[in-house]
Amino acid sequence: MDAAYDVIIIGGGPIGIACALTAQRAGLSYLVIEKGCLTNSLYNYPLYMTFFSTSERLEIGNIPFVCINPKPNRPEALEYYRRVTTSNQLNVKLFEEVTGIIPNGTEYMVHTPKGKYHGRHVVIATGFYDIPNKLNVPGEDLPKVTHYYKDPHFYATRKVIVIGANNSAVDAALETYRKGAQVTMIIREDGIGKRVKYWVKPDIENRIAEGSIKAYYHSGLAAVRENEADILTPDGIVTIPNDFVIAMTGYQPNFDFLQKAGIALSDDAKKYPAYNPLTMETNMPRIYLAGVVCGGMDTHVWFIENSREHADKIIQHIRSRA
Template sequence: MPENQNHYDILIIGAGPIGMACAIEAQRASLSYVIVEKGALVNSLYNYPVFMTFFSTSQKLEIGGVPFVTISPKPNRNEAVEYYRRVAEKFNLNINLFERVNQVVKNDADIFEVTTSKTNYTANHVIVSTGFYDVPLLMNVPGENLPKVTHYYKDPHLYAFQNVVVVGANNSGVDAALETYRKGAKVTMIVRSAELGPHVKYWVRPDIENRIKEGEISAHFNSELVEIRADEVDIKTAEGIKTIKNDFVIAMTGYQPDFSMLRKFGIDLPQSLCPVYNEETMETNVKGLYLAGVVCGGMDTHKLFIENSRVHAEMIINHIVQ
């Protein structure tokens, strides 16, 4: 085994809730570890909309046996960020933030050599727990690269009294539409299908349906955005192309894992784009390289969440110990 200060039993890529859960289990098993995170602690959650409320209860978001106490039945984004920060403090987790992993390769001694934006590491095992929030699904339409277009929505105040187009009708799109409308924006929703997304939160669905019914929010179903210009957009509808005034486009079209990174690490990705791994151990086709959390779902980003992928941490560490 290499003898240097940057060698660990386990190197974990991603300091989200599942990456932290893996670190806690490694700590309990007396394994040395380090988490390397390209952004802030729980970076994806940090980038969620400021006023977002989780679908899950706080108990289902707990890791490490630390109670997640809230005054509401369902916690919000701010409470979650604070909770996970306190978990990191409680376990004194070894986390290196704002450090991007660039390469993971195995050497002749069967040890992983990990190169980052700041230094190099070696590790006996690597866990990839990077989620899927970093790579948005693009619309691939003219004007998508204009400054007024965003694939990440955070705070509705920016859009007060503006003409706003929201693309998408799942939770993120519905939340953006309702919140910006309530800040005085003139909101137009563009929905590719014939109805709102099936996963829209049950307590939010009546609100958005009523706003559309009353004409307070305009919605074009079976439609798509086909071009974006500085002060207007073109929408393809069943009745033909419609042009409307526009100041901002919020494209809530979804996200995907960083497939190029997974391929670079040697992980097999079949045509379905669901990474190859053993569902009992979470080990990929690369021996000693594991996946944890929502990254395992590939393009099916509604398959795995914090609550049903927390178990990956125990599965992985148990396999490593055995």
């Protein structure tokens, strides 16, 4: 641990793995540190999730992602990124959370509960899936309320509220409905989101139109209690019986972690981190950003398919300095 790595990569998701592959091929010493399992965010996606993109757009390091279906699902993606990591013998430490990035002369000291690692450069590729956007309503802390959705079987025969109108919310509403749940959607806007997968959007709209799924538009959750919930609608408060609330309100990067590392954020609500889009280097010398963490609160700007190039930009800039 005393020897300094050329680059320490924080985050073992697809983009962190892409940075590791690129560093390895460039002959740089590197280490990936991931606080959970490999591709932890993907692992925590819903069991039956299907990606919007085709498999070739999810490939990293020019390693083919072979998929029978037009669009891969969660198990196929987990298998692909795991095989990429193991077959290339990438240097990855799992279940080890980074607690600090401390400048140390021309290097950085990366702290975890298990050790301290020296790195000449640091790449932060931590994504945004760890911190949900809270509703800040009474009862949100009840066990019946969750900001993560995994398996529809859990909600069979229950009265379920789903908050949101984009892909995660629509998937949760349709899947729980088909497992026998009585589903009510609370939607802030006047309809289903425009970014919803094109093969799913007609399905949810038809289920709402026929009354199989109840939807309140221009509405929000006002309060949650053990056996019921209040919905603020244009016509006033509506109280309905309720067993579970699935709040698909989105997520945000760990801004505290970025700021403690010295990375500046914009003063507006977007909280854009400061970085050079040509090199991905932040205002902190030799600290880089990669992947969706670059978007601040705009979590729908960066995806695997359009941030894979961050790895090439970062490693090219590191090599040019060497």
